[in-house]
Amino acid sequence: MTPVVEVHNLRKVYNIEGGEDVVALRGVDLTIDPGEFVAVMGPSGSGKSTFMHIVGLLDRPTAGTYHFAGHEVSALDADALADLRSRALGFVFQSYNLLPRTTALENVELPMIYAGVRAKERHSAAMEALDAVGLARYAQHQPNQLSGGQQQRVAIARSIVNRPQLVLADEPTGALDTASSEDVMALFQRLNIERGMTVMLVTHEADVAAHARRMVMFRDGNIVSDEPVREKALV
């Protein structure tokens, strides 16, 4: 089985003008297989977001190799990376990042617009994704008419609508209360089990990470531990 993500000796160095270089990643090795649910943890500044951005093809590593679904991606140009993002990747952000004054349905359709999907298919796929996150009834609602948890679930619907090979989430529960966090994590878990969706998410909270099946620990730009989650809280 081809791994979804295979990085080897990944390094990222930020050049600060008039200051010392910041080494955010110091040679990271990681392989994620299809169907995995990985939680990334670690102290602030340990390089989790930097790693997510490179894996999500939003940024390029300073050194090292990255194979996405078997293809070396460091040689691809910006347009090819954009096309790959629109087809094969889904993103969930801490601050939802839904377009204001735009219905939930239109928000979910957005990635498919850039993938060039026709309006009819777009519509049915978006309805299906909203249904999968339990928000079909809210299709015509705008973000400011939804709770934080509901907005994040719309964002999750948006991330899965293209049936991507990998969904990336950077602190998706960071802005939510405990109950909503629980809903969102249960949703990720269900999508992972029922659809075989490959998920990698960053979190600071252990009980959030407990919903995943594998936990990777970052410290100072290195992975310091990588082990299965023991107490699985299955639904």
Added chain:
Amino acid sequence: MISLTQTLRLALQALVRNRSRSLLTMLGVVIGVAAVIVTVAIGTGAKTSVANQINGLGSNLVIVIPGSVQTSGARTGLGGASTLTVQDGLAIAKLPGVSAVSPSVTVRAQLVTGGQNWQTTVTGVAPTYTAVRSWDVSSGRFFSQTETDEAAKVVVLGQTVVRQLFPDGSDPVGQTVLVRGVPFTVIGLLSAKGQSGAGQDQDDTAQIPYTSALERLTGGTTISTLMVSAVDGDHIESVQSQITGLLEQRHGIVSGKADDFQVRNLQDIAQAASATASILGLLLAAVAAVSLLVGGIGIMNIMLVSVTERTREIGLRVALGARSAAILRQFLIEAVVLSTGGGALGVVFGIAGAASIAVFAHWPSSVSVSAVLLALAFSAAVGVFFGYWPARKAAMLDPISALRFE
């Protein structure tokens, strides 16, 4: 890849989401384009009305007027000399290429009927006048050659004079009007001609045979103007030079001395008028360019603000797979939609403005299709030009910092 129509939809959605700002941004272009349409409409309207008026005089017309004379150093203006005579007119009528000659004698005179009186310009003309000026009677008839030869006491009244002298609506034809105390019989009424380009009421007139004017009102043989009609446009120049030669000979003017008359051709006058109108048009175009420029800068300003405000949105779109060309195109289209929409609104307001000026200020105006198309094309170009920089800025944004932007 995202299609162009899809990008257009995204751009429209973004603009509609910010309705009031979009409208306010358009305002600069709206006002600019509306101003252009109105001024051009008024300009062309004035130009056509001048042209119509000149055509109304008869396009093959050559006018002979007395020149200025110098008496002990003081020069009178044109027409100051009383050098043109009826005999000059008769001689000109015999020239080849001349189809009709109408002398005219103009007198300000009081007209009196039973109960009313009115001062107007009484013009003594020949029966050929209706042909020379292409002006017909609306009822009754114009006077004949016989009546002219006999210096008959007959008058044809303009519509304004009819209204003033016969306010009760009775038929003036057949009634008697005193002109400077001389009784004249009304034999016909001129059709209404309206205002001239200079704002004069052309219907405030009464016309009598020039012989009657000379014999009964002025007493003499000098006339104020000779209107000569050439057989067609090609003969105007030869007729002009023949008249000049003939009159120099008749008036005994040796070569090298100034003529005591002037021969003018209406096409020259028309050309001078249209040249003035062209210069006016050029000035209007300059004003238009400046106002569209200001409108364009307004659009650029708002687009820059919009790019900054929507930094996170742009980052999101890039993360979701938008190529930078798609972002560039969306913002460029937003700018072009703003400017062209402003242009279209401006055209609508401009047409309405021109129409209301025509109605309320009685100023002729005509909106030309080419002015409208030019205004629209120009405002679209303004959108592309001023939208490019903000759009490029949006397309160059780094998605990671854009997504983190507060």
